[in-house]
Amino acid sequence: MKAVYFAWVRERIGRTDEDIAPPASVATVGDLIAWLSARGENYAFAFEKAGAIRAALDRKHVKHDAPIAGAREVAFFPPMTGG
């Protein structure tokens, strides 16, 4: 699946997007955050306050307990500040 990052999540990780292939044990958005966090200091820094991170699956907002099975695109970003 494709992972995309925005705002300070993008800056901390150091990339805008990437293809990821998490193992089958990674079932939810929350699992994915934990899995990504273990990939390096930049990911750990981006997700250090995991509770503050918002996520979207195929461009729809989801909570951290949402299953990722079947999703083509996952996005991680901070709380939004538009308007």
Next chain:
Amino acid sequence: MARVRVQAAPFDVAAETRALTGGRTDIGAVVTFVGLCRDEGGTLAALELEHYPGMAEDEIRRVADEAQARWPLMGLTAIHRHGPIAPGEEIVLVIACSAHRAAAFAAAEFLMDFLKTRAPFWKKERRRDGRDGDWVDAREEDETVLARWSSRP
């Protein structure tokens, strides 16, 4: 169907209003909200508006559809800009039209309340002294203010 756009270019409020009201005689109220880039301390060169292409439009449209389902609107436009925006420039435009003013006022406020917390946009400050600015923090009030819409019609 609401008119929803996400664009880098500035918008023309008068032209957008005419696009909704032109040739009609049944609209009695037009409420226009324009959000501007604000500089509180004289230190801001610009706000850099980052967005999630595709999802930004989708989320604004979801909120706009909900507003249209909730109030008898005769026209609804929402335009949000991205990219660098200087202090004093427009960031966001909402225009709501209805026969009577209550629906237009309420729908415009509803759309802004939900747009702020649901539409994937992020503001980063660019400082006049060239130093790296901060990402604007989300305000907790923006979340709590949504509760009023669950009790109001």
